[in-house]
Amino acid sequence: MxxxxxxxxxxxxxxxxxxxxxxxxxxxxxxxxxxxxxxxxxxxxxxxxxxxxxxxxxxxxxxxxxxxxxxxxxxxxxxxxxxxxxxxxxxxxxxPPPPGVAAVRAGLPPLLAELGAPEGTWTEDKGRALAVHTRRTADPDGALALLREPLAALAARHGLIVEPGRMVLELRPPGxxxxxxxxxxxxxxxxxxxxxxxxxxxxxxxxxxxxxxxxxxxxxxxxxxxxxxxxxxxxxxxxxxxxxxxxxxxxxxxxxxxxxxxxxx
Missing domain, CATH: 3.40.50.1000 (HAD superfamily/HAD-like)
Structure with missing residues (x-):
C-alpha cells in the first residue's frame, strides 16, 4: 500500500x-x-x-x-x-429487500416467546436483516446456544441464512x-x-x-x-x-x- x-x-x-x-x-x-x-x-x-x-x-x-x-x-x-x-x-x-426478510420479521417475536428467550434478548431491525442480540442477558453464551438452531431453521424456511457474531445472531439474505x-x-x-x-x-x-x-x-x-x-x-x-x-x-x-x-x- x-x-x-x-x-x-x-x-x-x-x-x-x-x-x-x-x-x-x-x-x-x-x-x-x-x-x-x-x-x-x-x-x-x-x-x-x-x-x-x-x-x-x-x-x-x-x-x-x-x-x-x-x-x-x-x-x-x-x-x-x-x-x-x-x-x-x-x-x-x-x-429492494428480499421478501424473506419481512417474513422473518413477522416470525421472530412469536418464536422468541415460544423459546422462552432470556430477559435481555432483543432484536435489531436492520431493514434488510434482523439481528438477535444476547449481550444484555445474564448468560449471553447460553442464550446464543438456546437460540442458534431455532433461528437457523426460521431463516432457512424463508431463504435466509444466520451469520453469527459476538453475542449476536444475524438473519440475512445469502450471497x-x-x-x-x-x-x-x-x-x-x-x-x-x-x-x-x-x-x-x-x-x-x-x-x-x-x-x-x-x-x-x-x-x-x-x-x-x-x-x-x-x-x-x-x-x-x-x-x-x-x-x-x-x-x-x-x-x-x-x-x-x-x-x-x-x-x-
Missing part, C-alpha cells in the same frame, strides 16, 4: 473497528479520531470504503461521514454491499457478504493493493477476499481490531491478521501512522 497508495483501496468494518462496541447499537458512534484520520488518508488513496451490515444511511450518520471535507473518495457499503453511499454525491442507492462487497469494490477501482480492518466473525469473508486477491498478485494487508489488543475475542481473525491493534483506538492510531507515512512519501 505504501508503494502504490494512489492505486490502493483501504476498507474497514464499522462496529468494533471504527466505532466501539456498545450495548445499544443505536448509540454507536465512530471514534473521535476516525473521521479526521480518514480525511487525511482518503485523498492519498484510490478509495476508502466502510463495509458494514448496517444500513448505509445509518452508518453514515453514526460515523459522521457526511459533514466532513476531504472524504470525497469515501464510500459506505451498507447491508453487506446491497446499499451504497458515496461521499462525492451524498446519495444512497439500494436494491451478500463483506468479501463479495470488497472484491467488487476493488475490481471497480482497479486497485493494485488492498487493506482491510475488521473485528468480528462477519469480517472473515473480507479476510478471505484479501487472501484470494493476494493469490492473484494484488498485495493485501489484514488488520484485526481487538478489545484486548491480542485478538483473543475473535481468534479466527487474529490468527490470519498481519497487524493486531487494540480496538477502535488502535485502528485510529494505525490510520494516523499510515497517513503520516504517506504525507511524507
Amino acid at each position: 505504501l508503494r502504490v497508495p494512489e492505486h490502493a483501496v483501504l476498507a474497514l468494518d464499522f462496529d468494533g473497528t471504527l466505532a466501539p462496541i456498545v450495548p445499544d447499537p443505536a448509540k454507536a458512534r465512530a471514534h473521535p479520531g476516525a473521521v479526521p484520520a480518514l480525511a487525511r488518508l482518503a485523498p492519498r488513496l484510490r478509495a476508502v470504503a466502510v463495509i458494514t451490515g448496517r444500513p448505509a444511511e445509518e452508518a453514515v450518520a453514526y460515523g459522521g461521514f457526511a459533514a466532513v471535507e476531504g472524504l470525497g473518495h469515501l464510500t459506505v457499503l451498507g447491508a453487506y454491499g446491497a446499499e451504497r453511499w458515496d461521499a462525492a454525491t451524498g446519495e444512497v442507492h439500494a436494491a 451478500a457478504d463483506k468479501g463479495a462487497a470488497l472484491r467488487e469494490f476493488v475490481r471497480e477501482k482497479t486497485a493494485r493493493a488492498v487493506a482491510y480492518a475488521g473485528d468480528d466473525l462477519g469480517d472473515l469473508a473480507a479476510y478471505g477476499a484479501v487472501e484470494e486477491l493476494r493469490g492473484e498478485g494484488v498485495p493485501g494487508l489484514l488488520v484485526c481490531s481487538s478489545a484486548t489488543g491480542t485478538g483473543e475475542s475473535v481468534p479466527e481473525l487474529a490468527a490470519r491478521a498481519d497487524v493486531l491493534v487494540p480496538g477502535p483506538e488502535g485502528v485510529v492510531a494505525f490510520l494516523e501512522e499510515l497517513a503520516e507515512e504517506l504525507s511524507g512519501a
Whole structure:
C-alpha cells in the first residue's frame, strides 16, 4: 500500500473497528479520531470504503461521514454491499429487500416467546436483516446456544441464512457478504493493493477476499481490531491478521501512522 497508495483501496468494518462496541447499537458512534484520520488518508488513496451490515444511511450518520471535507473518495457499503453511499454525491442507492426478510420479521417475536428467550434478548431491525442480540442477558453464551438452531431453521424456511457474531445472531439474505462487497469494490477501482480492518466473525469473508486477491498478485494487508489488543475475542481473525491493534483506538492510531507515512512519501 505504501508503494502504490494512489492505486490502493483501504476498507474497514464499522462496529468494533471504527466505532466501539456498545450495548445499544443505536448509540454507536465512530471514534473521535476516525473521521479526521480518514480525511487525511482518503485523498492519498484510490478509495476508502466502510463495509458494514448496517444500513448505509445509518452508518453514515453514526460515523459522521457526511459533514466532513476531504472524504470525497469515501464510500459506505451498507447491508453487506446491497446499499451504497458515496461521499462525492451524498446519495444512497439500494436494491429492494428480499421478501424473506419481512417474513422473518413477522416470525421472530412469536418464536422468541415460544423459546422462552432470556430477559435481555432483543432484536435489531436492520431493514434488510434482523439481528438477535444476547449481550444484555445474564448468560449471553447460553442464550446464543438456546437460540442458534431455532433461528437457523426460521431463516432457512424463508431463504435466509444466520451469520453469527459476538453475542449476536444475524438473519440475512445469502450471497451478500463483506468479501463479495470488497472484491467488487476493488475490481471497480482497479486497485493494485488492498487493506482491510475488521473485528468480528462477519469480517472473515473480507479476510478471505484479501487472501484470494493476494493469490492473484494484488498485495493485501489484514488488520484485526481487538478489545484486548491480542485478538483473543475473535481468534479466527487474529490468527490470519498481519497487524493486531487494540480496538477502535488502535485502528485510529494505525490510520494516523499510515497517513503520516504517506504525507511524507
